[in-house]
Amino acid sequence: MSNKPMPLATPISAPFWNGLKEGRVQLQQCNSCQQWTFYPRRHCSHCLSHDLSWKEVSGAGTLYTFTVARIPTLPEFAGAEPQILAVVELEQGVRMNTTLVGLAPDDIRVGMAVKPVRARVSEDGTVLLRYTGADVDLVERDEVPKAPPAPAADAGPARTRIDVKDIDALKALVSDQFSDWSNQILVDQALIDDFARLSGDDYWIHTDPERARKEGPFGGTIAHGALVQVLMSRMQVPLSFEVTGFTNMVNYGSERLRFPSPVPAGSLLHSRVRVKSVEVLPRGTQMIMEFNIHVVGQDRPAVINDLVILYM
Known part of the structure; x- marks a missing residue:
């Protein structure tokens, strides 16, 4: 178990989180005006209709903005990799707050094409949506904390x-x-x-x-x-x-x-x-x-x- 903040699924947002567990990215689409809505809501963010349906999408998009958190935003987010916070604009026009992975900070550019990465973050199967460059060979990754292998008995420099x-x-x-x-x-x-x-x-x-x-x-x-x-x-x-x-x-x-x-x-x-x-x-x-x-x-x-x- 980790103390990193985890999403709490509600009746409104549960289809989004359950979809990620099953390997799908889903967004709400309004059946009245055909516009897309994110974050999950009871009503369309454009015409306020309550007639919404969940639709599977690719999750691909472009990088709208990003920042490198040199000091972790919370102690629980400290790690070997820098914390790179980002906003991604999906092909459907909605914007999503996320974290970039598999990229060096110097290689990141606003407007670059990005794709989703499913990150398993707990033993109960909870999945968060990360993003990486469209040409990076990364689709899934396991972020559940694990004990590293013990070093060999003879490891280390000569004394x-x-x-x-x-x-x-x-x-x-x-x-x-x-x-x-x-x-x-x-x-x-x-x-x-x-x-x-x-x-x-x-x-x-x-x-x-x-x-x-x-x-x-x-x-x-x-x-x-x-x-x-x-x-x-x-x-x-x-x-x-x-x-x-x-x-x-x-x-x-x-x-x-x-x-x-x-x-x-x-x-x-x-x-x-x-x-x-x-x-x-x-x-x-x-x-x-x-x-x-x-x-x-x-x-x-x-x-x-x-x-x-x-x-x-």
């Missing part, structure tokens, strides 16, 4: 081995620069529900999608902060170094733990890390590593965890 006694080399790792991103982890409603049962925290903002959509501040359910923190262990951050020569390594805790932004159900997470400090203590060598976990596409972290590692 520099640093002996725990080489304090100067360890301190040289301290930096304001973060590592590259880890692999991505899907946080769906099923995982949130499993954690709620395990932890006993079944508060409705996490476990009741319908109530969270209507009453919650985030438009749907969100993951527990503790769940997101725990998932850090499943994110393989590509570190450039490996500490060697110690007898024991202990996860000593967190010097600082913060949850700056929510993680909506259906989000993909990834993380990165930097070495914040290295200190020699009587009980061993302490390294503090700042882990930042982000929803993919968002600049603001969901979790900041200054993890304390003790090498003995």
Whole structure:
């Protein structure tokens, strides 16, 4: 499940959404004046007649206008691709708000020919209508959030081995620069529900999608902060170094733990890390590593965890 806003079919609009599920684009045509109407209404937008019929159309048209949202219009729309909002003028003369896919922003031109793309966006079969260039080989696409494949055990660059006694080399790792991103982890409603049962925290903002959509501040359910923190262990951050020569390594805790932004159900997470400090203590060598976990596409972290590692 995702917190992206989804259409709610009404008795008036249901034929449009059901048609998309079945692979058809349908518009209303007035039987009195033969004009086309969109969005779905009870009456003709031209002569106000209530005598309307649903007719299948190709969905083809031209690009009337567009804009590239460099900052997502909602956090739920953040992703690897830029959000390209558009208005398409169909062959029947009606205009439709949509999203462009399969196109680089530099290749988009007002007036270009475009065609519909059926985008499956949820497991219940809900389909949204996207658009792409008329010459692009794209008809359908699956946008249901899925967990990416786990990286291979030997994936990632070779690491520099640093002996725990080489304090100067360890301190040289301290930096304001973060590592590259880890692999991505899907946080769906099923995982949130499993954690709620395990932890006993079944508060409705996490476990009741319908109530969270209507009453919650985030438009749907969100993951527990503790769940997101725990998932850090499943994110393989590509570190450039490996500490060697110690007898024991202990996860000593967190010097600082913060949850700056929510993680909506259906989000993909990834993380990165930097070495914040290295200190020699009587009980061993302490390294503090700042882990930042982000929803993919968002600049603001969901979790900041200054993890304390003790090498003995």
